Amino acid sequence: MAVLEARHLSVDIPTEDGVIHAVRDVSFALEAGELFGIAGESGSGKSVLTQAILGLLPNAIVSGEVLFEGRNLLGLKPAELQSIRGSRIGMIFQDPMSSLHPYYTVGSQITEMIHAHEKVEKPVARRRAVDLLARVGIAEADRRFDSFPHQFSGGMRQRVMIAMALVLNPPLVIADEPTTALDVTVQAQIVALLDEMRRELGTTVVMITHDLGLLSSIADHVMVMYAGRRMELGPSAPLFAAPAHPYTAGLLASSPANYEAGAELVPIPGRPPSLLETPAGCVFAPRCASALPRCTSEAPPLRVFSDGLQSLCWLEGPPADAAASVAAVAKAPAADETVVKAEGVRLTYGAGSLFNPGAGFEVLKGIDLELRRGETLGLVGESGCGKSTFARVLAGLIPMTSGKVALLGRDLGSLDPRAWQAMRREVQLVFQNPFGALNPRRRVGAIIGDPFRIHGLAAGAERKREVQRLMELVGLNPEHYNRFPSEFSGGQRQRIGIARALALNPALIIYDEPVSALDVSIQAQVLNLMRSLQRDLDLTYLFISHDLAVVRHVCDRIAVMQAGQIVELADAETLYRTPQHPYTQTLLAASVATPPRHPAAGRTLVASHVPEAA
Amino acid sequence: MIRYLLGRVAFGALILLTLSMFVFFLFFVAPGDPARMVAGDKATETQLIQIRTNLGLDRPIHEQYLSFLGKAVTGDLGFSYRNQQPVAKLIFNRLPATLSLVVGGVLVWLAVGIPIGIMSARHPGGVRDRLGQGFILIGLSFPTFVLGMMSLYLFYFLPRQSGFMLFPAGGFKPFLPNPAIWAWHLILPWTTLALTTAAVYARLTRGQMLEVMGEDYIRTARAKGLSERKVVWKHGMRATLTPLATQLGADIALLLGGAIVIEQVYGLQGVGALAVQAVANQDRPIIIGVVLLGGLFIVVANIIVDIAYVLLDPRVR
Numbered sequence: 001m002a003v004l005e006a007r008h009l010s011v012d013i014p015t016e017d018g019v020i021h022a023v024r025d026v027s028f029a030l031e032a033g034e035l036f037g038i039a040g041e042s043g044s045g046k047s048v049l050t051q052a053i054l055g056l057l058p059n060a061i062v063s064g065e066v067l068f069e070g071r072n073l074l075g076l077k078p079a080e081l082q083s084i085r086g087s088r089i090g091m092i093f094q095d096p097m098s099s100l101h102p103y104y105t106v107g108s109q110i111t112e113m114i115h116a117h118e119k120v121e122k123p124v125a126r127r128r129a130v131d132l133l134a135r136v137g138i139a140e141a142d143r144r145f146d147s148f149p150h151q152f153s154g155g156m157r158q159r160v161m162i163a164m165a166l167v168l169n170p171p172l173v174i175a176d177e178p179t180t181a182l183d184v185t186v187q188a189q190i191v192a193l194l195d196e197m198r199r200e201l202g203t204t205v206v207m208i209t210h211d212l213g214l215l216s217s218i219a220d221h222v223m224v225m226y227a228g229r230r231m232e233l234g235p236s237a238p239l240f241a242a243p244a245h246p247y248t249a250g251l252l253a254s255s256p257a258n259y260e261a262g263a264e265l266v267p268i269p270g271r272p273p274s275l276l277e278t279p280a281g282c283v284f285a286p287r288c289a290s291a292l293p294r295c296t297s298e299a300p301p302l303r304v305f306s307d308g309l310q311s312l313c314w315l316e317g318p319p320a321d322a323a324a325s326v327a328a329v330a331k332a333p334a335a336d337e338t339v340v341k342a343e344g345v346r347l348t349y350g351a352g353s354l355f356n357p358g359a360g361f362e363v364l365k366g367i368d369l370e371l372r373r374g375e376t377l378g379l380v381g382e383s384g385c386g387k388s389t390f391a392r393v394l395a396g397l398i399p400m401t402s403g404k405v406a407l408l409g410r411d412l413g414s415l416d417p418r419a420w421q422a423m424r425r426e427v428q429l430v431f432q433n434p435f436g437a438l439n440p441r442r443r444v445g446a447i448i449g450d451p452f453r454i455h456g457l458a459a460g461a462e463r464k465r466e467v468q469r470l471m472e473l474v475g476l477n478p479e480h481y482n483r484f485p486s487e488f489s490g491g492q493r494q495r496i497g498i499a500r501a502l503a504l505n506p507a508l509i510i511y512d513e514p515v516s517a518l519d520v521s522i523q524a525q526v527l528n529l530m531r532s533l534q535r536d537l538d539l540t541y542l543f544i545s546h547d548l549a550v551v552r553h554v555c556d557r558i559a560v561m562q563a564g565q566i567v568e569l570a571d572a573e574t575l576y577r578t579p580q581h582p583y584t585q586t587l588l589a590a591s592v593a594t595p596p597r598h599p600a601a602g603r604t605l606v607a608s609h610v611p612e613a614a
Numbered sequence: 615m616i617r618y619l620l621g622r623v624a625f626g627a628l629i630l631l632t633l634s635m636f637v638f639f640l641f642f643v644a645p646g647d648p649a650r651m652v653a654g655d656k657a658t659e660t661q662l663i664q665i666r667t668n669l670g671l672d673r674p675i676h677e678q679y680l681s682f683l684g685k686a687v688t689g690d691l692g693f694s695y696r697n698q699q700p701v702a703k704l705i706f707n708r709l710p711a712t713l714s715l716v717v718g719g720v721l722v723w724l725a726v727g728i729p730i731g732i733m734s735a736r737h738p739g740g741v742r743d744r745l746g747q748g749f750i751l752i753g754l755s756f757p758t759f760v761l762g763m764m765s766l767y768l769f770y771f772l773p774r775q776s777g778f779m780l781f782p783a784g785g786f787k788p789f790l791p792n793p794a795i796w797a798w799h800l801i802l803p804w805t806t807l808a809l810t811t812a813a814v815y816a817r818l819t820r821g822q823m824l825e826v827m828g829e830d831y832i833r834t835a836r837a838k839g840l841s842e843r844k845v846v847w848k849h850g851m852r853a854t855l856t857p858l859a860t861q862l863g864a865d866i867a868l869l870l871g872g873a874i875v876i877e878q879v880y881g882l883q884g885v886g887a888l889a890v891q892a893v894a895n896q897d898r899p900i901i902i903g904v905v906l907l908g909g910l911f912i913v914v915a916n917i918i919v920d921i922a923y924v925l926l927d928p929r930v931r
Contacts, residue, residue: 082842
């Protein structure tokens, strides 16, 4: 008996630009007690789907049927739906920082929910909340009951969210990217906790995530969505081992974790379609490596296979494994020339307080690092460890408290302002958030041309020619010279950032989490670009990231940073295979890769449902 | 916390000191002879000299200022040039009228402005939003005195013509012994004052509420199965209060220093009316007194708002 069953669910969201078809004809059923994964990139409709079911999207037009405990959720009155929310279906959201109300204590936010659904005395509600807080691993739960959300760390807050979702013991919990905003080690703890709680309480869990590695390790069934459609559905094991749909295969092939280090990734080309239009054929066809002529004109049939996989595709067998055919590209070894040498870099914030000298917060505790020409050095660590701060010190954006940084053999501390100005062009930064890092009111041509303007190197037609050469180099259409950043997608914006950094042919480019805001298919495109640029232009990279798979893939050497110190520094492969420091071991253990692909043995096509021509 | 408060108080005192200095010197260099004002047109030169000596006007300015300051600290703001009454007492007598006007006005404008703002924010783009925005536009663009004249015409003059007294034309009756009479006299001033200000609060509430309702924790509140009323009035309103408190502190302080137009229209003998008369009469001690009182209110209101912030937002504790 299915706990929740969706039949032909569609969600349309009217906007000023037209109706967004966020979810199209999606059906699935949850078995009691299972963990059901919904995977997909941003805009695939996975969050919209679950929120629409619960009536959390007031403007959405939802059609189809969603059966839960014998009732169709879509036909319920708002008040009936309200009584189901929280008590029968719990929700856990992505960002624990913003999902708890900042002005109320965590305890009161949990008891408020108990009181909303049950008639209980205050002390009883409090005891239940404290009990559950203790069970999800909040130490001194009775005292912490009265703490405010800002007094908790991100991981603790997510524990509170989990306690809140479970306190009424609902049969179904929907977790929407519950670990995306957290550090890897915390992620692993939260996932383990969620798994443990569901086994203990017999809760059915829907887990929405873009992290396929994570799903492969815990999900019983997985549904892969793309552009609002259910591309593939089936038991976790065969789906990850031998995906039936080219999109699932493409996602797996985009993830650096599935490659030999240093190999060229095989990204999904292009980018997700607009949800305003309805293509005649398959939505994925324009980006599909296995596309047939009929794919663009005829809607794909539903293929049902003997091992339980269902795929919305014309293919009758598994698509080719693009990642398997790729060999590692040999890379020229780094030259002996030292580009940057940092010695004993320290940074203390707030040291100069009038009343309390010496009570500052030490962010960097003596960092030694050396980068040679042509190499990529990875800097890995969790949020708050000081890796971005160190990058800014290297770029001369923050003065260090003590220590020495030499760039191309010249001590930055001894430079006069004029020489400093000249040295600045030797270090360039590419930032994490491609949406925030570009001034929305300036044209792309002006943004990329800035370095030439600031250093007075090229003007007028010459500058324009230079900018267009750079745009060409990073794979942007040079004719888009006059467009604004808002007209570009996230991946393209990151290309703009890279073009700007490349402009003056710097000795060092610092990438600060350059792909963590991008979807996995776009991420692979940008990583490939970075690698090919490095090969062609002999660039030196400092690559900051929390994602070990990405770092391992692009870096020659990796430095692991913890609490303002570098605890381990080694060749990428050495560090991976034989991590020395316990912290490195923890980090490695916490990241989950998808299992290796192998051919689908004994899979046969059982049925095909060709959609009726609409 | 205590240290923070002491700092705020010290800073407030510094502001008042600067203000007093500024006002005092401004009037010293301004044209016009205070002695002539006190003595009248027919006074002889000897009388004028006598008066100057009495008032201390013949002494150097810094001496005059220091002596003024010394007395001001004890609550003695000098005497009116016009009728020789103590300034502190004159102002004090006017405070009940102003205070009554402001307190009632604040309650009315909050009671009108906040619900309209919330109604508007809950249905952005809808009919109710447009109604709310219409109210905001009208309220913001209507001059207070026009609104005052209009309500006097509609609720006093017209009923009066047809032979009964709906509302009095104005004047202030003390709260005791009969609060009903007090309120009856103040209803028109309250609404007049409140309607324009309510528009400001409706706009502020609407903007803030719109932002808050898009926050993740509002979605959480809904996902918990709370009623929409609780989501809006508890979770939404709680986060909307802080900017409202800032605005409210500033507005109350400003009005306590004299709600000049309303007091004029309704003949309320409040601080504002006193200030207007003092300016017309060039009665410097009163003007200085009123300005300092206004300054004091603003400084105190700011400190109160700061404390309110700490109480409202656990993150700044």
